[in-house]
Amino acid sequence: MQVSETLGARAVDILATLVAFDTTSRFSNLALIEWVEAYLDAHGVPHRRAPNADGTKSNLLATIGPAEPGGVVLSGHTDVVPVDGQAWTSDPFKLTDKGDGRIYGRGTCDMKGFLALALAATPDLVAARPRKPVHLAFSYDEEI
Numbered sequence: 001m002q003v004s005e006t007l008g009a010r011a012v013d014i015l016a017t018l019v020a021f022d023t024t025s026r027f028s029n030l031a032l033i034e035w036v037e038a039y040l041d042a043h044g045v046p047h048r049r050a051p052n053a054d055g056t057k058s059n060l061l062a063t064i065g066p067a068e069p070g071g072v073v074l075s076g077h078t079d080v081v082p083v084d085g086q087a088w089t090s091d092p093f094k095l096t097d098k099g100d101g102r103i104y105g106r107g108t109c110d111m112k113g114f115l116a117l118a119l120a121a122t123p124d125l126v127a128a129r130p131r132k133p134v135h136l137a138f139s140y141d142e143e144i
Helices: 007-020 030-042 112-128
Strands: 047-051 058-064 072-077 134-139
Touching: 007 030, 007 112, 030 047, 030 058, 030 112, 030 134, 058 112, 072 112, 112 134
Parallel strands: 072 134
Antiparallel strands: 047 058, 058 134
């Protein structure tokens, strides 16, 4: 598969959006899930939710490629740990580039950075028309 040269730029843009959603484990992740659904819809990727019992949080499952057994699963969680009592020098829910070669924001490494990369790769994966499915599995409550 030929990877688009703009994968990194797309990933950073998506990461900025994902970090802006306060999906601290005690809150809902539905706003983030809705954004991801709209993104997947724009790329023609089918998806479905698996909500919790009271409907305040949801997992999201999507498949790129054929609807058949097997394939690869790219899985990560949408929730983040609380920032209460932490000495952040920037807004944890705004992606910040401090010019030191790193970007900062709650979840940039665990796991919103991974989710952003998976989503940024989606247009390239769709265009590649994989012979086996690539599943995206985004979950909630890993941090509890």
